[in-house]
Amino acid sequence: MEPGFSAHGFDEDKAVDAGGGNAQISGTREGRKPIVSDAFLAVVNPAAGGGRCAKLVGPALERLRAGGIRLDVVETRGPGDATELTRDAYRRGRRKFLAVGGDGTSYEIVNGLFPEAEGGDRPSLAFLPLGTGNSFLRDFSDRGVEFAAEALLEGRSQACDVLRMKHKGGVIHYINLLSMGFAADVAAFRARHLQRYGHLGYFLAIFTCLARLNRRPFPLRVEGQSELDSRRCLFLTFNNSKFTGGTMMIAPQAEVNDGLIEYVRWGAIGRLGLIGNLHTLYDGTHVKHPLAERQAVRCVEFALEQPVDVMVDGEVLTLHCESLDVLPSALNVMV
Missing domain, CATH: 2.60.200.40 (Tumour Suppressor Smad4)
Structure with a gap:
């Protein structure tokens, strides 16, 4: 993991862009209008796959950058971080997200996007399956990281339903x-x-x-x-x-x-x-x-x-x- 990629760093309106420098992320604080960024926000769970993600994420992200994919990167520190980071980013105008981890990382990102995205712009979610379980992607290929990287580099996308479970304590997606x-x-x-x-x-x-x-x-x-x-x-x-x-x-x-x-x-x-x-x-x-x-x-x-x-x-x-x-x-x- 490259230095400076932290949840706290992003929370202070900072992230690292594809060129490696600090890029200001405009938000809604103090009445500012959100600015839609064209870069993917890569939400990295370094603990995914028993720590496997932390070892593999650097080269995987550099491959995407070398292929022209603009990335800002944040790192989670514990359960629920990906949801909070994603929710804050969506409110600030982000619409492109990259789940770097397993199914649990994607699940947290989806719950950061919804329910707010129900009435707004449709977000996009890409994947770098570096976790233990990567079941969702199996519907499309059994080639894991290679397939996911190709989808990003080639710009392949399709619509996907989101299931909504209401329970006595709230709602999950x-x-x-x-x-x-x-x-x-x-x-x-x-x-x-x-x-x-x-x-x-x-x-x-x-x-x-x-x-x-x-x-x-x-x-x-x-x-x-x-x-x-x-x-x-x-x-x-x-x-x-x-x-x-x-x-x-x-x-x-x-x-x-x-x-x-x-x-x-x-x-x-x-x-x-x-x-x-x-x-x-x-x-x-x-x-x-x-x-x-x-x-x-x-x-x-x-x-x-x-x-x-x-x-x-x-x-x-x-x-x-x-x-x-x-x-x-x-x-x-x-x-």
Whole structure:
């Protein structure tokens, strides 16, 4: 990481431009009109990928600069920083952002853009996937950093829906998926007890949750239904894109710009049935299982009695969910 790239530096209206010098960023303080910058604001999470991002980010950014991409760079110091930096930058006129990290970094940036961007100019989001999980980009390529860099250098972009979850504590936005049940149980157990074990911790969490296998209802009503669905299930996922965990095709029919939520439900399958069908989660054929079902819907209403653990774009949260809907084509993604 180059010196001077810090969250605090940006908060004082300073950033480093593509030429390496300090560039003043005009904002809305004291009545100033925001000035739209043509440069991408690269929001770097140096801790992503267990510190891998910090080691690789320098050469990756220099490649983009050498290709003519103008960049200003800020660095996060902890959870929530990317959201605050992005929100402040959008208010000051920034419309182009580069997520440097994993799915969690992109998730924070999206929540810095929305809800404010709902009534304003459509922002653009590019990616440098240097984190542990990079599931969203998997819909477009399995070439990771190389593909993402090419998309930026060639100026490729397309519209992308943003999903909006309202809960009793507020609202969150996401572009990948939100899961309840088994997938969220695994993610939550790993985050709370096994984070330091890396990928091994993920497999240990799977086996622990298999042993417990808490199949339970998450009462909800999807668009067009008059009755609540309170059936027990293994998991529910509400998807904008296809993949989770990097390679697991949880929603094979999801499209990022169709204006719909791809809702996938797997019923109360037993342990042996789940073990025997785990491989189908990686090629998307699990949706053909007799206990599985999918729908493409515009909205979902929840009737939960209490908060539940959810896994959203790789992050674990505990939310009392109320409703889910779509902001069609609210974001441009560079892919």
